[in-house]
Amino acid sequence: MQTASTEVVRHINRRIVLNLIRTRQPLSRAELARISGMQRSTISLIVEDLIAGEWVLEGGQSHLPRGRRPTSLRLNEDRVIIGVDVRPIHTTLALGDVNGHFISREVFDTPREPSAAVAELVRRIRVMQAACHGKKIQGVGISLPGRVNPATNRLVFSPNLAWQDADLAGPIAAATGLEVELDNAANACALAEAWFSRGEVCRNLVVVTVSEGIGTGILIDGELPRGLNGMAGEFGHVPVDPAGPLCGCGSHGCWEVFASNRAALRYYGESAAPLLFTDLLRLAEEGDARAGAALEEMGRHLGQGMRLIVAGLAPERIVIIGDLTRSWSRIGPMIEEGVRAQVLRGGRAPELVPAHEDGLARLRGTVVLVLQKHFGASGHTL
Ligand SMILES: [Zn+2]
Numbered sequence: 001m002q003t004a005s006t007e008v009v010r011h012i013n014r015r016i017v018l019n020l021i022r023t024r025q026p027l028s029r030a031e032l033a034r035i036s037g038m039q040r041s042t043i044s045l046i047v048e049d050l051i052a053g054e055w056v057l058e059g060g061q062s063h064l065p066r067g068r069r070p071t072s073l074r075l076n077e078d079r080v081i082i083g084v085d086v087r088p089i090h091t092t093l094a095l096g097d098v099n100g101h102f103i104s105r106e107v108f109d110t111p112r113e114p115s116a117a118v119a120e121l122v123r124r125i126r127v128m129q130a131a132c133h134g135k136k137i138q139g140v141g142i143s144l145p146g147r148v149n150p151a152t153n154r155l156v157f158s159p160n161l162a163w164q165d166a167d168l169a170g171p172i173a174a175a176t177g178l179e180v181e182l183d184n185a186a187n188a189c190a191l192a193e194a195w196f197s198r199g200e201v202c203r204n205l206v207v208v209t210v211s212e213g214i215g216t217g218i219l220i221d222g223e224l225p226r227g228l229n230g231m232a233g234e235f236g237h238v239p240v241d242p243a244g245p246l247c248g249c250g251s252h253g254c255w256e257v258f259a260s261n262r263a264a265l266r267y268y269g270e271s272a273a274p275l276l277f278t279d280l281l282r283l284a285e286e287g288d289a290r291a292g293a294a295l296e297e298m299g300r301h302l303g304q305g306m307r308l309i310v311a312g313l314a315p316e317r318i319v320i321i322g323d324l325t326r327s328w329s330r331i332g333p334m335i336e337e338g339v340r341a342q343v344l345r346g347g348r349a350p351e352l353v354p355a356h357e358d359g360l361a362r363l364r365g366t367v368v369l370v371l372q373k374h375f376g377a378s379g380h381t382l
Helices: 006-024 027-035 041-054 116-129 170-178 185-193 257-258 261-268 277-285 289-313 324-339 358-375
Strands: 057-060 071-075 079-086 090-097 102-109 136-144 147-151 153-158 179-185 205-210 216-221 315-322 351-355
Touching: 006 027, 006 041, 006 261, 027 041, 027 071, 041 057, 041 102, 041 351, 057 136, 079 116, 079 358, 090 116, 090 351, 090 358, 102 116, 102 358, 116 170, 136 170, 136 358, 170 351, 179 185, 179 358, 185 205, 185 216, 185 351, 185 358, 216 257, 216 261, 216 289, 257 261, 257 289, 257 358, 261 289, 261 324, 277 324, 289 315, 289 324, 315 324, 324 351
Parallel strands: 079 136, 136 179, 205 315, 315 351
Antiparallel strands: 057 071, 079 090, 090 102, 147 153, 147 179, 205 216
């Protein structure tokens, strides 16, 4: 039987305390002890450690009607993280704080070659480093439309980016002097769902990112399964119709070929100017029947693929991230239908949640990639 080491317990307690401060700040040590149920002495040790590490600041007075005024604690917003969300067309670079708020954001075209992407990121990160006086950059978190082998930290599978076996972390860390963490975008979003959750943490959760492709990030019993070479979770590349169109992975008729943003544009058909998915959403909104039908076709296929996820993983909650959530009233019910159709006897339908603010959800994921290095991986802390 596996027992938690002292180190793991320390990580768990630190993270619980940090998250309590984050969600309820400002608050006092006494309040922390009361809410967490931890000993006052344990709380004091953790808080001193967090203050020494400059994660937490002490100051300001909690207002009590009379008597002693305990010193209040809050997160140090000068601890910042550089988040990079790489997508096949655009890349977003942002400066975020430990609260998951973003101070600045810039978007640029994703270079075609990994070496050019590294050079561009290094250049932009250096500018950001030079501009953030007084703030301490904790590291760089990069989310990718592909899978990262945790053993080598290399991008090993990215059919929509076509970067083969690329090392991004090594050269960026060497050039900037910053620690670089990277992971699949859907994995990062699943970790962020747990990290930034305000209510009770959901231990069985699937995040589905729908964009150029489809990514899934999975938490099972609070753990993020990695699988061999970090390849676990590629539901987007399960063929749902072997006679279907060719996919970027080399197979035919993968789920993402039928249910991604690209698929919806294909359903819409030829048009004089190349359309973006956001154009398609707008057209549907304006009453274009062909655009509406294309989105519904996409929704139907999304629902179909959800059946794999529901049957295989029995999640409590499925979070959908992507531009399509802007048209949730149209697409949501079709996804819901697929989810409900797959609930087996004895099971319960998972809650289906659209994550609004698509870009923000993905950037929060990049911040968590760095935070979890300091506060333990998600699985041990839920
Ligand atoms: Zn595929």
